[in-house]
Amino acid sequence: xxxxxxxxxxxxxxxxxxxxxxxxxxxxxxxxxxxxxxxxxxxxxxxxxxxxxxxxxxxxxxxxxxxxxxxxxxxxxxxxxxxxxxxxxxxxxxxxxxxxxxxxxxxxxxxxxxxxxxxxxxxxxxxxxxxxxxxxxxxxxxxxxxxxxxxxxxxxxxxxxxxxxxxxxxxxxxxxxxxxxxxxxxxxxxxxxxxxxxxxxxxxxxxxxxxxxxxxxxxxxxxxxxxxxxxxxxxxxxxxxxxxxxxxxxxxxxxxxxxxxx
Numbered sequence: 001x002x003x004x005x006x007x008x009x010x011x012x013x014x015x016x017x018x019x020x021x022x023x024x025x026x027x028x029x030x031x032x033x034x035x036x037x038x039x040x041x042x043x044x045x046x047x048x049x050x051x052x053x054x055x056x057x058x059x060x061x062x063x064x065x066x067x068x069x070x071x072x073x074x075x076x077x078x079x080x081x082x083x084x085x086x087x088x089x090x091x092x093x094x095x096x097x098x099x100x101x102x103x104x105x106x107x108x109x110x111x112x113x114x115x116x117x118x119x120x121x122x123x124x125x126x127x128x129x130x131x132x133x134x135x136x137x138x139x140x141x142x143x144x145x146x147x148x149x150x151x152x153x154x155x156x157x158x159x160x161x162x163x164x165x166x167x168x169x170x171x172x173x174x175x176x177x178x179x180x181x182x183x184x185x186x187x188x189x190x191x192x193x194x195x196x197x198x199x200x201x202x203x204x205x206x207x208x209x210x211x212x213x214x215x216x217x218x219x220x221x222x223x224x225x226x227x228x229x230x231x232x233x234x235x236x237x238x239x240x241x242x243x244x245x246x247x248x249x250x251x252x253x254x255x256x257x258x259x260x261x262x
Contacts, residue, residue: 003176005249006032006135008055008093009048015055018043020172032173033118033134033220052093053137053173054116057223059086060212061141061161065202065227072230081203081211084157086141086225090167094251098142099165100237102258105146107235110228111186111243113198114139115205116173121218129209132218135175136182138243138251139225142166142235165261169223174248179205184229187242196229 005020006028017032018025018041025048027041063082064070070077092098100107118134141161148160179198186194198204203211205226212218235241237257244250 003174004036005172005174006036006053007048007172008051008053009043010051011043011048015051016043020045031220033116050094050171052091052096052169054091054169054221054223056088057091057169057221058088058219059091059167059223059225061086061225062203062208062227063157066196066200066229067202068196068200068230069228069232072232077202081208083212084161086167087162089164090162092165092168092253094168094171094253096168096253097165097256097261098168098235098241098253099163099258099261100235100255101144101163104144106144108143108145108232109186109188109193109235109241109243110141110143110232111184111194112139112141112225112228113179113182113184113245114169115179115209115224115226117209117218117222117224118220120220121209121213124210124213126206126210129206129213130179132209132213133179133205134220135173136177136179136245136248137169137173137223138171138245138248139223140168140241140243140251140253141225141228142168167225168243168251168253170251171249177247182245182247185244186231187244188233188235188239193233194229194231196231198226200229201226
């Protein structure tokens with residue numbers, strides 16, 4: 001697939017997908033993984049509101065998928081993918097606010113390369129797994145560490161990863177990228193906190209797709225957050241967190257108090 005950047009955006013009270021070209025978005029019909037037929041409309045980038053690239057996605061998350069992050073977390077490198085899911089209501093888009101929960105105690109950022117499935121996948125061999133990928137976006141697997149550890153002590157993981165707004169994604173979906181060739185950089189208030197590379201994934205993207213599809217059907221629009229490099233750390237109300245993957249773009253989100261979101 002050619003290297004393209006696809007945006008989902010709002011303009012004049014309507015939502016569209018389009019191909020990003022400099023400061024213009026070329027509108028396309030329907031869902032991008034169903035085809036990229038242009039409508040002929042050209043929307044200026046400075047007039048649109050970028051949205052989460054997939055509305056209400058199923059989100060599969062990976063824990064400890066970088067050795068260095070396992071070490072900083074005092075965890076063994078896993079023998080099989082450590083999987084969890086984030087609710088569709090956790091997904092937000094570029095510049096949307098991460099809401100720091102009123103009862104939150106230690107909320108962390110986690111910058112991640114995120115896979116966007118483009119074709120139904122079930123029992124897919126690893127050698128053909130990337131045929132089922134539409135593209136890649138940037139994700140931030142925001143996590144409440146205190147709640148996460150309480151859950152993990154009983155062998156489960158949901159609420160600590162699943163608060164509303166705890167899955168920023170965007171700003172674009174990039175097609176035609178090498179999932180093993182992406183740098184992941186996270187900044188908090190302009191200071192670099194993470195600088196990792198997807199070549200260091202314990203379980204690379206083709207393996208993850210094959211593994212998941214062995215047990216369940218992956219659907220177009222599903223997201224796989226592939227895990228975070230070392231350097232995770234806390235967020236505070238008033239912070240701005242940016243996750244950048246140079247081939248895709250910069251995902252930027254402010255952090256606000258729950259009282260501000262009501």
